[in-house]
Amino acid sequence: MHDPDDPRPPASDAGAAAAMPLRLLLRFADAAYERRFVKHYVAFYFRYAQASLVLGAVLIVGDYLVDHIAYGGVESNLLRLTVALPVLLAGLGYSLLPDARRHWQPAMSGFIITVAFSLFVTLTRIDDEGGAGLRSWVGVLNFTFLQFYCFVILGVQFRYALASGLVILAAFEYALWSHAGLTLPQAVYWSYHVITLFILAAGIGWWREYLLRKEYVARASLDDSRAAAEQRALRLAHYDEVTGLPNRRLFAELAVPVIERARRGGTGCTVLHVEIDRLAGIHHVYGRGAGDAALSDITQRIRLCIRSGDLAAAGTAGEEPGVVARLGDSAFSILLADLDSQERASLVAQRLLTAVAQPVVVDAQPLVLSASIGIALFPGDSPDLTGLMQCAAQAARTAAEAGGGQHMFFDAALNARARERVLLETELRQAIQTGQLCLHYQPKVNVRSGRIVGAEALVRWAHPQRGMIPPGHFIPLAEESGLIAPLTDWVLNAACDSLRRWADAGLPELPLSVNLPASSLADARLLDQLEALMQRYGLRPSSLTLELTETMLMRDIGAAIGVLERLRAQGYGLALDDFGTGYSSLNYLKRLPVNELKIDRAFVIDVARGGRDGALAAAVITLGRELGLQVVAEGVETEEQSEFLSGRGCVLQQGYLHSRPVPQGEFEALLRAGAV
Structure with a gap:
């Protein structure tokens, strides 16, 4: 040898x-x-x-x-x-x-x-x-x-x-x-x-x-x-190919001795988790090569920041003051030795934020990125490297959720919320599989006749320990964790099963509305899935109304219009939910093939007082009628609101004044009575 x-x-x-x-x-x-x-x-x-x-x-x-x-x-x-x-x-x-x-x-x-x-x-x-x-x-x-x-x-x-x-x-x-x-x-x-x-x-x-x-x-x-082959294999096993930085495995090998030295010496150290915001967008728009070039540029800036002379060295003279590693597509982890105060850690994080915020040139275009940085201190936040990395990553996620371009320190409350979130995600996954979900139905009422003309299916979670959990607590979690697709599949199946049940019981036929998430429009399986449900339950497409928000549609208006036109051609009802809360233009509204417009509750609350809310609500009603759309007001809770809306021509209403969302049995009783 x-x-x-x-x-x-x-x-x-x-x-x-x-x-x-x-x-x-x-x-x-x-x-x-x-x-x-x-x-x-x-x-x-x-x-x-x-x-x-x-x-x-x-x-x-x-x-x-x-x-x-x-x-x-x-x-x-x-x-x-x-x-x-x-x-x-x-x-x-x-x-x-x-x-x-x-x-x-x-x-x-x-x-x-x-x-x-x-x-x-x-x-x-x-x-x-x-x-x-x-x-x-x-x-x-x-x-x-x-x-x-x-x-x-x-x-x-x-x-x-x-x-x-x-x-x-x-x-x-x-x-x-x-x-x-x-x-x-x-x-x-x-x-x-x-x-x-x-x-x-x-x-x-x-x-x-x-x-x-x-x-x-x-x-x-x-x-x-x-x-040479052994060296290449060793490098591939321990270093990132794009940036040349240590990967997660080598980072652990290098960091553990530093933490042990800090523990024996009674000193502290700091782990920073740096998440580059919107880097995936460069990969999608300009390609992987351009994204890797931008990442290499940012990596050099981070290295220069960590080598700054005002940081304490990790050991003997000549050693670098920290260890920098790449953990994922846009994530870096940094261990800084002899850095145990929030003030000094904030200075380092701010310097990193400034470095990342400098424009990077991609395809001859200067682009400005930002970073979300989470900071965990040893030994206060965790006694080991694994815990420090988890704490720093949690703090970075919180910084990203707060808008990015900032740094945050880990704290116990943040950890408790993160643990609760992870636990709730696990329980939601089990709930979808074990039948803990159920549908409640809120009637749509024609206030002139007092009769039910439709309903909206709203999912509820009957948790065995927590009780009934409203959708506002778990729908956002499902969207972030990737559970929204199986949750939507369950809701569509349950809604079609209810329609079949009501038809078999001889109850009046009425359209049932179901909310679709943004991911459904991008799912190529949507049309085939709906057709399979219609055949399985023996239903007509007109019995199902799909509700979509304007914010969701604006993500890719061209593709959305194409999908909606095919749905409309097959006979499904289409409703534009929460109208007025997004940023769609009237030009897009003219092009959208929807047949129902729902006024958001934010414009309904103060309509009885007149003023701007009343004027906006009246304008939306007139706009919908002129476009040949059916207008439904959501969140109607008082007689004054109902009378104002009906007086302006909006006779289809939905809200607690007429009925709150009720379980299936109670809703079937309302259907038999024919009115609320």
Whole structure:
């Protein structure tokens, strides 16, 4: 395994170097790559080198014994044992040290030269004693064996072996020409043989290293590819691809030690949850690429804010003062160490808000975004990271619901409301599945005849512990949590079942109104769903009136008109609810294919007093009549209101004056009586 701290050059660089074997004489590649190769090289030959040191020691001892038996105890023979053998044993002892491999190359080069001079001393002593040292094949073979020891057996790199070999060759030539006392032809003869064997040994050593380097190039390329894949997998597992910030997993790994250090030191820290408002709109309008570019720009601003010099560092000097992570499409989490006061946290949050509010250029257009920031303090709000992140996220949601572009601190009351909201959402989901919902019906009355001409179906939640819960408490929750679709499906089924029940009981037929949420108009299943209900319960579309608010229709007026026209063509009644509370224009009202206009209760409350409310109500009645629409007044609670409206031509009314919403049994009794 290679040192992870070493930079890894591309495999192509290594391949190019491998194609130039003459560079082995100097340097094979850059310094970092060379260090990697040396580790591989030494590891490859280390055991062989140790074995060769042992073999050299055995040969020295063997030569001594043979010479001692053959010639007796001559001094030069003992000198070989006392000089060469300690050097070999010293090299073997060095190889057993823990750091021997780190300095193996220069150490072995010095060892070879030391052995050479030990041999030189021994052979010259043999010559002095009248023996055949440098003057015979024995001396030549000894030096030749040392050359192979240098270039091949000890496994030293070629450039180190070459330097050592040249020193040995120079020493031998010096001894041969100046000490041995040979004639010129003899000196030339022995020099020729030594130099020839030197070249042969050097060539074998060079070729051996060249082949090993070629093998290593392939191995290093494979290792680098594997390491790059591991690094990519590690990055994908711990970092966000778009921003390069840590993800939730790495954020937890980095933040937990900071919190533990704060706990031990009795200091505090702060978690900020930053939600970028309306970032999804950029993705939808300009595409994912433009949204990611805007997000990267905002990320850099957040990083610069967190690196500001007035924040305390998270540890030793040089560390960043906080950890920034991306948690979702538009959410960031920031941990700031040694930041335990609301005042300082507010300064940081305000700086973040200012940074995010700077325009970002998307498709050559400057766009201004905002952020909602929630702040949780350790240890006051939570003793652990998970709790701090939850608290900060709750505070950020509250800031977003309050309009965005601001920061809020977490508090216990906020936590209680959030818990109650989560609990209510869970119970609502169960209520839809277990039949806790029911419909109440509020009659629409013709005040001139006193008869019921229609009704509005209003959903109620009969909670087993909380009692009857009005729709204002759970309808907004259903819209935010995504439960509005199954809730609407239940209401439509229950309304059609009631119509079938009343028809089977012989009760008067009348249209039943059901409120549709905004998501229903965007649901491609709506027309098929309504048709399936009509067939299942054997009803005519005219028996069902769908009520929609003008605010809902204005979200996409073109698409809404298309859906309404198809509904109208199939025979469904269409009512525009809460008219006057939105921002639709009269031009849109002219185009909407509705047949009923409902005056909102806000204009009914004070109509009896005249003034602007009375004028507006009268104008709406006249407008509806001129457009050929049926006008219904909601929220009629007093006789004065009823008389004012009927006097202006609005005879269809709905409100507590005539009947509050009643359960199915009571409403059926009203139907049998025919009047309220």
